[in-house]
Amino acid sequence: MSSFVQIRRDLHQIPELGFQEFKTQSYVLTYLQTLPEDRLEIKQWETGIFVKVKGINPKKLIGYRTDIDGLPIVEETGLEFHSKHETEMHACGHDFHMSIALGTLTHFVYHPINDDLLFIFQPAEEGPGGAEPMLKTDIMKEWMPDMIMALHIAPEYPVGTIAIREGLLFANTSELFIDLKGKGGHAAFPHQTNDMIIAACSLVTQLQTVISRNVDPLDSAVITIGKITSGTVQNIIAERARLEGTIRTLSVESMEKVKKRIEEIVKGIEVGFQCEANIDFGVMYYQVYNEAKLTREFMDFVAKRTDVKVIECKEAMTGEDFGYMLKEIPGFMFWLGVESEYGLHHSKLNPNEKAIDTAINMICQYIEYKGNE
Structure with a gap:
């Protein structure tokens, strides 16, 4: 078992929610202290970490981002190294992401290239969002990469697939x-009340018309209401109701249109059911948009390898706040195959650890290529 598989297992046991990643931050910092100090510059921000690996003759700064938080899920994998935090789990693979980042970082500490590298250990990807505030820090302004990359594990693809x-x-x-x-x-x-359960049910039905009647059929959007809370007991008409959900669109314009239509429908609910309504759109994540030239160059590079297969995939309705970084910095994200029976955000997610060393080797070779141009 490689040392970075062990690191993954260590991190898997201490998942923490967004901006609460104190044990995770401490673990990463402790590991970094084992590396030669003269090759690194380390700066902390909230529960995140910036690590600059110095190049020999730098002409540009290459960025690599990993997320570090877990999810509020009770783990059911049965693994010997299962989460020690009963209500939290690395059910989105961020333990994999971190171990791969540390493996890549370690390689370049001992095998320097011409260009400088910036490794970003970002908190709160699952919420409330760490990428956008990190971008606004003085640290990021000083260390703004010329390009940036990241990965996300993909349970549906076999190991060795990008x-x-x-x-x-x-x-x-x-x-x-x-x-x-x-x-x-x-x-x-x-007849003496204004029933909010009835209002909520009507609202859920009306919200689906936004997708079927207000979004271009050749475009794609999703409104999902995943939770409704209302009522106290069976013989009291509910005074309040709360709907919680998510919106997903393939374009910024569609997101704006969907939100505007939701606001209009909710105003109609207020009139029709004689109630008060409040909308909160919460956290929004900007689309992950891969820069064409760098992405194609990466695909061509990976295609020449014999141990990794690259495929061109379809866009997905998943969200990732790495999109904010790609909005400001040219770069790309890719899916890393880890062949798990259970998918992302599932309590039994169990990625294949062989993907860790595969990813480290592939990423190191690509960065060597880019960093010695």
Whole structure:
């Protein structure tokens, strides 16, 4: 077992939610202290870390980003190294992401190339979002990469597969919270109340018309209401209801259109059900859009390897706040095959650890190529 597989297992046991990654940050910093100090510059921000690996004759700065947070999921993998935090799990593969980043970083500490490298250990990817505030830091302004790259594990692809495409890879995403307030009362006297369960049910149905009647059929968008909270007991008409969901679109313009239409429909609910309504769009993640030239160059590079297969994939409705970095910095993200029976955000996700060394070797060779141009 390689040392970076062990690092993955160590990190898997200490998943933490966004901006609470104190153990994770400490673990990474402790590991970095084992590396030669003269080759590194380390700066902390919140629970994140910036690490600059010095080049021999730098002409540009190449960035590599990994996310570090976990999810509020109870793990059910049965692994010996399962999460020590009962209600939290690395169910999106960020333990894999970190171990691959540390493996790549370590290689270039001992095998320097011409260009400088910047490794970004970013908190809060799952929420409330760490990429955008990191971009605004003085550290990032000083160390702004000329290009940047990242990966995300993909349970549906076998180990040794890289899936990527030019242009849009991940969708624009937005949270959606709607609170309704009417008038509660006794179940025997509905005419004296404004029932928010009825209003909520009507609203859910109407929201689906946004997709079927307001979005171009050749475009794609999703509105999913994943949670409704309302009521107290069976014989009281509910005074309040809360809907929680998500919006996904393949374009920024569609996101704006969908939000505007949601606002209009909710105003109609207020009038029709004589209630008050409040909308909160929460956290929005900008689309992951791969820069064409760098992406094609990466695909051509990987295609020449015998141990890795590159395929051109379709865009996905998943969200990733790495999109904010790609909005400002040329670069790309790709899927890394890890062949797990269970998918992302599942309590039984168990990626194949062989993908870790495969990814480290491939990324190191690509960065050597780019960093010695």
